[in-house]
Amino acid sequence: xxxxxxSFNGAVVGEHELTKETTTIGRKPTNDIQxxxxxxxxxxxxxxxxxxxxxxxxxxxxxxxxxxGEKITKRALNDGDVITLGKHELRYENEAxxxxxxxxxxxxxxxxxxxxxxxxxxxxxVEASIGKIASxxxxxxxxxxxGPGSARLTLLSGANSxxxxxxxxxxxxxGKPGVQVAAITRRPLGYFLIVVDTGPEGxxxxxxxxxxxxxxxxxxxxxxIDVAGVKMGFYQD
Amino acid sequence: MSLKNNIDIYGQTxxxxxxxxxxxxxxxxxxIGLCVLADGMGGHKGGEMASAITIGTVFERVTEDIQHIxxxxxxxxxxxxxESKTVHxxxxxxxSNVYISSxxxxxxxxxxxxxVVVLFYDNRFTVAHVGDSRLYRLRDGKLEAVTRxxxxxQELIDxxxxxxxxxxxxxxxxxxxxxxxxxxxVQVDITExxxxxxxxxxMCSDGVTDMIDDELIEATMLNCGTDLxxxxxxxxxEANDAGGKDNISVxxxxxxxxxxxxxxxxxxxxDIFS
Numbered sequence: 001x002x003x004x005x006x007s008f009n010g011a012v013v014g015e016h017e018l019t020k021e022t023t024t025i026g027r028k029p030t031n032d033i034q035x036x037x038x039x040x041x042x043x044x045x046x047x048x049x050x051x052x053x054x055x056x057x058x059x060x061x062x063x064x065x066x067x068x069g070e071k072i073t074k075r076a077l078n079d080g081d082v083i084t085l086g087k088h089e090l091r092y093e094n095e096a097x098x099x100x101x102x103x104x105x106x107x108x109x110x111x112x113x114x115x116x117x118x119x120x121x122x123x124x125x126v127e128a129s130i131g132k133i134a135s136x137x138x139x140x141x142x143x144x145x146x147g148p149g150s151a152r153l154t155l156l157s158g159a160n161s162x163x164x165x166x167x168x169x170x171x172x173x174x175g176k177p178g179v180q181v182a183a184i185t186r187r188p189l190g191y192f193l194i195v196v197d198t199g200p201e202g203x204x205x206x207x208x209x210x211x212x213x214x215x216x217x218x219x220x221x222x223x224x225i226d227v228a229g230v231k232m233g234f235y236q237d
Numbered sequence: 238m239s240l241k242n243n244i245d246i247y248g249q250t251x252x253x254x255x256x257x258x259x260x261x262x263x264x265x266x267x268x269i270g271l272c273v274l275a276d277g278m279g280g281h282k283g284g285e286m287a288s289a290i291t292i293g294t295v296f297e298r299v300t301e302d303i304q305h306i307x308x309x310x311x312x313x314x315x316x317x318x319x320e321s322k323t324v325h326x327x328x329x330x331x332x333s334n335v336y337i338s339s340x341x342x343x344x345x346x347x348x349x350x351x352x353v354v355v356l357f358y359d360n361r362f363t364v365a366h367v368g369d370s371r372l373y374r375l376r377d378g379k380l381e382a383v384t385r386x387x388x389x390x391q392e393l394i395d396x397x398x399x400x401x402x403x404x405x406x407x408x409x410x411x412x413x414x415x416x417x418x419x420x421x422x423v424q425v426d427i428t429e430x431x432x433x434x435x436x437x438x439x440m441c442s443d444g445v446t447d448m449i450d451d452e453l454i455e456a457t458m459l460n461c462g463t464d465l466x467x468x469x470x471x472x473x474x475e476a477n478d479a480g481g482k483d484n485i486s487v488x489x490x491x492x493x494x495x496x497x498x499x500x501x502x503x504x505x506x507x508d509i510f511s
Contacts, residue, residue, distance in 0.1 A: 170315070170318070185428065
């Protein structure tokens with residue numbers, strides 16, 4: 001079981017076991033760990049505990065959260081880490097985190113929203129936390145679970161300037177054969193521009209005036225693409 | 238048109254240094270450019286059963302259905318090619334088959350598997366995956382992960398709690414958020430992309446990626462040039478040298494010459510521009 005040892009001016013003032021998935025730290029008494037000192041914000045930081053690992057997140061505190069002198073926003077905690085909030089210190093202790101990677105079979109978690117109670121677990125520790133992890137992730141909002149929104153290209157040069165083309169296919173080809181050819185592919189994480197043919201002059205398409213590399217180049221909303229001399233704006237909802 | 242002479246494919250699987258049986262399964266159909274890899278999970282013989290059912294279902298369904306597809310068509314609802322839809326439907330069927338098997342047999346209750354499928358056609362490829370088995374691409378000397386894991390670790394990385402390096406050494410790395418056979422429905426990630434000559438595609442189970450980092454994978458692949466057999470066995474050897482804690486599977490594929498379809502989506506006038 002991981003725990004935090006709270007001290008002030010070198011003297012230990014408390015010890016807290018990390019039993020919950022979310023442990024809040026701050027000056028207000030509503031926090032799981034109350035640190036009654038003006039240098040600590042009302043709700044200063046929180047610790048997310050998933051099975052054997054814990055992570056700290058600063059919640060926009062006035063004076064910041066530091067580990068080993070470094071100001072942090074989000075960080076995984078290692079056994080022995082000392083977290084500084086204002087003038088207090090919290091020492092993280094977790095022997096399990098630094099232990100050997102045991103015979104951990106691959107296990108599954110049901111994603112949030114699933115109504116099926118069936119789970120596959122091999123390790124008892126896993127079984128205890130599974131439902132809580134799923135709801136925690138749901139609360140935080142699953143990253144990229146819905147896929148990227150729709151996107152379009154708006155021509156910015158040439159006779160068709162101003163015309164918009166909706167990107168409906170997963171893989172869309174663009175360019176002029178013999179001059180320069182590229183493709184835009186839609187992946188779960190977003191849209192990417194890829195060179196297909198650099199043409200006789202061996203030049204690659206530009207994104208925001210810079211030539212892209214040979215790897216898939218992630219496209220951001222409002223990027224300006226130049227393929228075969230035609231400028232287009234890439235817009236994503 | 239057989240793709241056997243256009244795309245070089247080689248796959249290998251190994252039980253690793255710790256486990257006593259292999260729950261990974263791989264299969265390929267070089268004639269149609271199909272590669273399937275699955276990493277099974279579940280007690281008793283469940284893992285082996287789940288991965289075997291999955292590669293078998295996908296192999297049969299895609300091999301059969303691809304003959305009836307005319308290249309160059311797009312599914313209007315999703316924007317995917319019909320080839321992608323074929324792969325997608327095959328994975329959904331595999332999910333059903335595993336789910337039903339596990340409901341009907343007490344000893345297979347709760348079994349599941351990851352899966353990653355790659356199908357090459359018309360100078361492009363479709364990759365479908367569920368779980369944390371991956372597809373990488375080596376192009377111009379640089380390694381790129383094409384798929385993104387469906388795992389707790391990836392969720393934490395995406396949210397900024399972990400860097401990929403930290404995730405590799407965490408104890409929580411074997412928790413997948415999606416798997417084949419666990420629920421009646423499953424969401425399959427599909428990506429379509431261009432396949433260029435001399436690209437090297439590498440599919441692997443986490444028996445590789447949990448043991449060695451991307452830098453070593455890249456260096457190992459570069460060192461093997463175009464010898465895919467050497468590449469697969471070297472990656473397996475490296476994973477075993479690093480501990481081999483899980484089953485290890487690798488499938489490598491390299492387009493050696495262009496493979497346009499008869500009415501290639503690339504030869505028709507372009508989607509955008511005239």
